[in-house]
Amino acid sequence: MPFFAYKGRDGRGQLVEGVLEGTDSGAIAGQLLTSGVSPLEITPTRAPGKPGAGLLSSFNKQKITHTEVLLFCRQMYTLLKSGVPILGALKGLHDSTDNQTFRNVIQDLRSSLDSGHELSVCLARHPKIFNSFFVNMVGVGEQTGNLEEVFLRLFNHLEFEKFMHDQVKSAIRYPAFVVATMAVAIIIINIFVIPAFAKVYQGFKAELPAMTKALIGFSNFTVNYWPVILVVLAAAAFGFYRYINTDKGRLRWDRVKLGIPIAGGIILKATLARFARSFALAIRSGVPAVQAITMVANIADNEHIGRRIAAMREGVERGESVLRTAIAAKIFTPTVLQMMAVGEESGSLDDLMAEIADMYQREVEYDLKSLSSQIEPILILALGALVLILALGVFLPIWDLGGAALGKK
Numbered sequence: 001m002p003f004f005a006y007k008g009r010d011g012r013g014q015l016v017e018g019v020l021e022g023t024d025s026g027a028i029a030g031q032l033l034t035s036g037v038s039p040l041e042i043t044p045t046r047a048p049g050k051p052g053a054g055l056l057s058s059f060n061k062q063k064i065t066h067t068e069v070l071l072f073c074r075q076m077y078t079l080l081k082s083g084v085p086i087l088g089a090l091k092g093l094h095d096s097t098d099n100q101t102f103r104n105v106i107q108d109l110r111s112s113l114d115s116g117h118e119l120s121v122c123l124a125r126h127p128k129i130f131n132s133f134f135v136n137m138v139g140v141g142e143q144t145g146n147l148e149e150v151f152l153r154l155f156n157h158l159e160f161e162k163f164m165h166d167q168v169k170s171a172i173r174y175p176a177f178v179v180a181t182m183a184v185a186i187i188i189i190n191i192f193v194i195p196a197f198a199k200v201y202q203g204f205k206a207e208l209p210a211m212t213k214a215l216i217g218f219s220n221f222t223v224n225y226w227p228v229i230l231v232v233l234a235a236a237a238f239g240f241y242r243y244i245n246t247d248k249g250r251l252r253w254d255r256v257k258l259g260i261p262i263a264g265g266i267i268l269k270a271t272l273a274r275f276a277r278s279f280a281l282a283i284r285s286g287v288p289a290v291q292a293i294t295m296v297a298n299i300a301d302n303e304h305i306g307r308r309i310a311a312m313r314e315g316v317e318r319g320e321s322v323l324r325t326a327i328a329a330k331i332f333t334p335t336v337l338q339m340m341a342v343g344e345e346s347g348s349l350d351d352l353m354a355e356i357a358d359m360y361q362r363e364v365e366y367d368l369k370s371l372s373s374q375i376e377p378i379l380i381l382a383l384g385a386l387v388l389i390l391a392l393g394v395f396l397p398i399w400d401l402g403g404a405a406l407g408k409k
Helices: 025-034 055-060 066-081 084-098 102-112 119-124 132-144 147-204 210-225 227-246 247-260 263-284 288-298 303-317 322-329 332-346 349-369 373-409
Strands: 003-009 015-021 038-045
Touching: 003 025, 015 025, 015 373, 025 038, 066 084, 066 147, 084 102, 102 119, 119 132, 132 147, 132 263, 147 210, 147 263, 147 349, 147 373, 210 227, 210 373, 227 247, 247 263, 247 303, 263 288, 263 303, 263 349, 288 303, 303 322, 322 332, 332 349, 349 373
Parallel strands: none
Antiparallel strands: 003 015, 003 038
């Protein structure tokens, strides 16, 4: 995404300037307004960096992991709870952090705080590390005086997200390994095995079965045109990557993902679990329902679901209940809708949303544990079909010639 240089004034009327990354100037203005900054000027600019920094430095730059942000929240909670001032807490974190990139970020936060900016405004300068939900939650903590509690809730929230990510990663490891092994086996057979058999078949001077002809033709095409195949595959992968990074492409791909057998249901439940957990966290922190829905919609992993959640916000703005807008979104089960209704009627929507998140989490855990058993039959059928095609294509000529030889005798 492009970068934009901005100038604005914070709640105290002081001039604020910096560089943010966003889709367009309107998105940057939205980030600034949610951070309490009134934009005065927004202009396109280059990515911020030190003069003379080249490609090598970007490769050597350490990445800031999800775990480091999670620990940052926990340590900030502990230090602020102990009465340590924010600047002192950031200094302690700066000195104890091994990641040089994160140390630079913390140093930038300290410098911005020294200039009189609020912590939420300072965090907004690093959107790749602290998303809009994180920034808004810190802003709420500053306004209510419960900053340390907000950091604790953010820690629990990020820990939940890490758990979900690790569960999904663990579940797909085995199927991915099997598929990769099958792909490597197909490549080896096409390049080395089938050409060797083809030379043997040439000495038979007999009519080969159609299956064998097809395998030999595909093998010859692979051996003779493998550079073209690689170029086409690379171009297709690059084109697909570029397409899904456009607004239209991302929306279509996210909609397609929800329709994938087995995996689509897990993606939907995991996304809704994050929505429910984030919404409950925002409501508990004192964020109005409309603003909470906006914050959650902006961090949804799935663009299709994010737009459905954004439509819920529009309904709430018109004065409709959260339940009514959730029904119109058509992404929640009847059980979840019933729990939302109870939460609104009892005034404990945050507690019910947290229970919904727990329910979705349990369902995702169960689905992930049984994912291998659901995928195994598909993999076995695919592997069996591959072995059958290769066996028929490679050994049919040998069987035919052997049968003919036995008949002559």
